[in-house]
Amino acid sequence: MPPQRFAVASEVPGLAARRIAADILDGVLHRHRTLDDQLEGAGAHPALKSLSDRDRALMRRLVATILRRLGTLGHLLSRLLDRGVPTDAPRAQSALLIGAAQILWMDVPDHAAVDLSVRLVQADRRAARYAGLVNAVLRRCAREGQAIVEDVKSQTLDLPPWLASRWVAHYGEATAHAMAAALSHEPSLDLTVKSDAGQWAARLHGEVLPTGTVRTLLHGAVTMLPGFAEGQWWVQDAAAALPARLFGDIKGKNIADLCAAPGGKTAQLAFAGARVTAVDRSPARVARLRDNLARLSLEAETVIADAVEWQGPAEGFDGILVDAPCTSTGTIRRHPDVAWLRQETDIAPLAALQKRLLQKAVTLLKPGGTLVYCTCSLEPEEGEAAIAALLAVESGLRRAAIAPAEVAGLTEIITADGDLRTLPCHLPNADPRLAGMDGFYAARLVRRI
CATH class of the missing domain: 3.40.50.150 (Vaccinia Virus protein VP39)
Structure with a gap:
């Protein structure tokens, strides 16, 4: 991983955690790597050891929240983006997911969520030109996002369609929906x-x-x-x-x-x-x-x-x-x-x-x-x-x-x-x-x- 990717991480509090979260999300969604592989052992993200305990916990919660709500987030962004999520810049996609998840489900001030997501794309060569788009979409998410999410709350968007259809067929619609709802919450220890x-x-x-x-x-x-x-x-x-x-x-x-x-x-x-x-x-x-x-x-x-x-x-x-x-x-x-x-x-x-x-x-x-x-x-x-x-x-x-x-x-x-x-x-x-x-x-x- 190029060292310059982390050059500004120490300058802005919380940016390093979000940068690593974006890398790990990319690992799951585009390189089919498990979370465990990226968080532990020989294959762990090389910058993890540089994070404080607090930032590491934030990074883990960010990634988990996005993966638990990925279908809902996809629906939300499709409503807020006229031309869909940029496909030529994975960091722009990750920045939008990270910003929206913080605005909707995490105790992060909206302005901080927007600002840090914009900084994420500005630091990436391929995604930098989308900084204005990310800023505008996330500001709109802060205004309209909660209502959009409430509209689809009763659906099983956060399951892959193949899995949702199997659960409905085997367990019945009511139980399948209850199972999907249970998966949306961070579990206990x-x-x-x-x-x-x-x-x-x-x-x-x-x-x-x-x-x-x-x-x-x-x-x-x-x-x-x-x-x-x-x-x-x-x-x-x-x-x-x-x-x-x-x-x-x-x-x-x-x-x-x-x-x-x-x-x-x-x-x-x-x-x-x-x-x-x-x-x-x-x-x-x-x-x-x-x-x-x-x-x-x-x-x-x-x-x-x-x-x-x-x-x-x-x-x-x-x-x-x-x-x-x-x-x-x-x-x-x-x-x-x-x-x-x-x-x-x-x-x-x-x-x-x-x-x-x-x-x-x-x-x-x-x-x-x-x-x-x-x-x-x-x-x-x-x-x-x-x-x-x-x-x-x-x-x-x-x-x-x-x-x-x-x-x-x-x-x-x-x-x-x-x-x-x-x-x-x-x-x-x-x-x-x-x-x-x-x-x-x-x-x-x-x-x-």
Whole structure:
């Protein structure tokens, strides 16, 4: 990245954060790079380390807000621009999105939002000639934008059309709209705690959900919160914490966690007293899993291998968790880039991989053993259909229906077949920041003796 791109960043407060936000948006929307890749690890944006904690938080919130509201923003700009968004200058597009998002949904004075967006385009050679246009459009947005947004508030503009149509077809129009609305809010921080959830909720100014998860609002870095360094809890969405609990009492049992990294479910299994074998094909992700376990003072055997090809021990396992790779459409509230990076054509190859993982898991399972399959997808091909297809060909398996008592009495998250199906609009709360959960599917199967 050319060094002159950041030459004026230090001269105007807040400009560096917006410049980096524009780069990261461009990475998602035009280069199909995930947010995680651009924010962490070797591929992280090179200028991130120069930001203060406050500016880094601002940058993250800017990017996430735009991706959550991208359809609405596109509609708004189409109404305010006679000739559409300039296609020959990506920085002009990013500046318009950043300015409009701040004006409509963030606590930034309108004049500051406009001024900083204009400075963004002025600093870019290709976009500089659009500075007057950006200024005029954003000033108009400050006057007229809220009314335009209100007109389309009940629609599903912030979902890609292919995804919106699938959700309407599978869940019904009312539920699909409720799910889309839930995705528009910045989510809470959910924690799985080792003990005394009430005490940790009090210390972290949060609340204990019916399922035992501690939910709070994040202010600052997770690593600075009480209990992190001591390994008293780990970050895990309330829905993601449910599948590992479906094994029941696993103390002393041999459990395999396939596709295990980054390790939240491995930690649950190990903390419950199981002898856990955690398998993942990515060396980098396994390294992260080991680091997480070390912080939590938990132990598991880790294996770097493709779970489909892995042989496993001859004696098999008492339980197997298959947390399968999937389209991740259930995680859009936490990872809003997923909505714009995934395509409908991704579903079939992932469903084929899930089928192979399930078939492999069956061969590793002892008679009488329990198989828990889960995905963070809202697409039926990756959930209900996958288990129906497996049961149709594996007569040695039976479904073990999930009882309401196992999920804190939340009957709305149990399907007619006795499987788990959480939706982003579940767990309502008067404060939308404390509402919702990821979309998960899980089924429990037992191998006949």
